Amino acid sequence: MGIQNNIHETISSLTSAEKRAAHALLANYPSVGLATVAEFASEAATSAPTILRFVARLGFESYPDFQRALRSEIEAGLLSPLQKRHPDTHLNEPEPTTISQHVECVDQNMRTTLNAVPKSEFESACNLISDTKSGVYFLGGRFTDAIAAYMASHLRIVRPGIRRFNGQVSTWNDQILDIKPGDVAVILDIRRYQKDLLDVAKALTNRKVKIILITDVWLSPVSKYAKIVLPCGIETEHTWDSNAALFILAEAIIVSVTRANWNKTRKRLQAIEDLHWNKTE
Amino acid sequence: MGIQNNIHETISSLTSAEKRAAHALLANYPSVGLATVAEFASEAATSAPTILRFVARLGFESYPDFQRALRSEIEAGLLSPLQKRHPDTHLNEPEPTTISQHVECVDQNMRTTLNAVPKSEFESACNLISDTKSGVYFLGGRFTDAIAAYMASHLRIVRPGIRRFNGQVSTWNDQILDIKPGDVAVILDIRRYQKDLLDVAKALTNRKVKIILITDVWLSPVSKYAKIVLPCGIETEHTWDSNAALFILAEAIIVSVTRANWNKTRKRLQAIEDLHWNKTE
DNA sequence: ATTCTTTTGTAACATTAATTCCGAAAACAA
DNA sequence: TTGTTTTCGGAATTAATGTTACAAAAGAAT
Numbered sequence: 001m002g003i004q005n006n007i008h009e010t011i012s013s014l015t016s017a018e019k020r021a022a023h024a025l026l027a028n029y030p031s032v033g034l035a036t037v038a039e040f041a042s043e044a045a046t047s048a049p050t051i052l053r054f055v056a057r058l059g060f061e062s063y064p065d066f067q068r069a070l071r072s073e074i075e076a077g078l079l080s081p082l083q084k085r086h087p088d089t090h091l092n093e094p095e096p097t098t099i100s101q102h103v104e105c106v107d108q109n110m111r112t113t114l115n116a117v118p119k120s121e122f123e124s125a126c127n128l129i130s131d132t133k134s135g136v137y138f139l140g141g142r143f144t145d146a147i148a149a150y151m152a153s154h155l156r157i158v159r160p161g162i163r164r165f166n167g168q169v170s171t172w173n174d175q176i177l178d179i180k181p182g183d184v185a186v187i188l189d190i191r192r193y194q195k196d197l198l199d200v201a202k203a204l205t206n207r208k209v210k211i212i213l214i215t216d217v218w219l220s221p222v223s224k225y226a227k228i229v230l231p232c233g234i235e236t237e238h239t240w241d242s243n244a245a246l247f248i249l250a251e252a253i254i255v256s257v258t259r260a261n262w263n264k265t266r267k268r269l270q271a272i273e274d275l276h277w278n279k280t281e
Numbered sequence: 282m283g284i285q286n287n288i289h290e291t292i293s294s295l296t297s298a299e300k301r302a303a304h305a306l307l308a309n310y311p312s313v314g315l316a317t318v319a320e321f322a323s324e325a326a327t328s329a330p331t332i333l334r335f336v337a338r339l340g341f342e343s344y345p346d347f348q349r350a351l352r353s354e355i356e357a358g359l360l361s362p363l364q365k366r367h368p369d370t371h372l373n374e375p376e377p378t379t380i381s382q383h384v385e386c387v388d389q390n391m392r393t394t395l396n397a398v399p400k401s402e403f404e405s406a407c408n409l410i411s412d413t414k415s416g417v418y419f420l421g422g423r424f425t426d427a428i429a430a431y432m433a434s435h436l437r438i439v440r441p442g443i444r445r446f447n448g449q450v451s452t453w454n455d456q457i458l459d460i461k462p463g464d465v466a467v468i469l470d471i472r473r474y475q476k477d478l479l480d481v482a483k484a485l486t487n488r489k490v491k492i493i494l495i496t497d498v499w500l501s502p503v504s505k506y507a508k509i510v511l512p513c514g515i516e517t518e519h520t521w522d523s524n525a526a527l528f529i530l531a532e533a534i535i536v537s538v539t540r541a542n543w544n545k546t547r548k549r550l551q552a553i554e555d556l557h558w559n560k561t562e
Numbered sequence: 563a564t565t566c567t568t569t570t571g572t573a574a575c576a577t578t579a580a581t582t583c584c585g586a587a588a589a590c591a592a
Numbered sequence: 593t594t595g596t597t598t599t600c601g602g603a604a605t606t607a608a609t610g611t612t613a614c615a616a617a618a619g620a621a622t
Contacts, residue, residue, distance in 0.1 A: 031352045047601040071312040102533040120293035150427035217308040247528045252383040
């Protein structure tokens, strides 16, 4: 498959003007193909109809159809297969193991996340969580709830007013009643989005609660109600999505909020440490 | 420059519908931007005019103008800076942020972990957890307990006999009584090692329970009782240690165990999915 | 609650682009 | 050269897209 291959196979049966079109496209693939027919034509030093005939020969119904195909190639990352594999792992790859494969996968997702989360959004989120005047509530989905717990367990030390939605889904609505307008809710929801989370988000919005949503790049429907959306890469090659990027983002938030509340935190840290942790010896 | 940067700088001043547009574009950059306004709008769950306003905010004269800019980025090969490898992104480093710093830090720890965990140990651990003849119990420390919960929530779907130590520390000893000799316990413990975990480990060993320990590279004292030890990198430059590597290792275990039990899993997956997740609409 | 401001989508509009038609030019054969 | 076939591009047609104006809805402020 792949449009480029398609061109290579077809090119011999093309007329000379059409060949020019083919070469123009291959020359700087795929950008000219994403322009208008007229621009493509002028790039190939030919006329619009020739471009259309060319595209038809490749087997596309129409020019927009052809462009759609190009775009989906870009999405699929088929583009630049040279950059696809790391340039620096030349030879002596130490044979991929489950762990190393997963590490590479997480690496990808981390960087996707880095791209998808605007700095300003991240900072706004941290500011909201840092503000000790409002309470902060944590809630996650089936799998992401563990990450909510992780965040809460740290931030509890950093500042007061940290709460979690816990227990049965059916009790969530009761718990909402404790939340005051102006408070902050951090919701985690990745695909196979959970309807109950959406319902809670709606209810929270009605109570004027500011929602920070941590989700995947396709955005949970909760984003509709969220004041801040932090999208993460989660894709893998197998059954389970990876929540590692969410976890890492969560840690980054913890770091940032800790910095913001540092003066208050250090005392608490000391106190809680002495109190709670029992030394090994 | 670069349009993505442009978006990151502008996004904070956008209205919520416009933000959705921004996120939709960042989500799979740049392909949606190359589609028609209408398609872009539907992807961002908004209307065409919002897209146009969004594009205008980015400083483009018109939508075609905006698309031209995207195309010239593709030509310039600026595309996929996300897939770029870190060591060689010398030029145009986009200034380190809290997130990017943390990502680099986690990257380090991941690779440390990769070196520290012997392939054979990892596989043995997975084999133990895969064996449905014995129950598997999960227990973590103050912060790592969330990871224990994360593992359990997945593995519960993969196989029966998954349990967690839950609730108060004081009740743990009671819970040990339920565990049969030959069962498996996965314990997570990183520095500021917890004495109570050590106590549990000792008790478990007395009951002939096989312990899999996930810890840091300095090894929790629980390692004395553990059959298998999986050490992870956790170091950071600030207050908190990072548990990301543990999380990733946990995910790798989940993947591996899922593969081993795949035939049994797929049915359970389907069943539970239908039952538990309530569809969005 | 009421007003004002801001945001957002609907619908009409204007513009641009894709497509088709057809004749001219080129290529080839006799 | 002449007739025939194929290729190609100009120009009109049609379809689609981008754009704008305006009104409804949402939200903030009083």
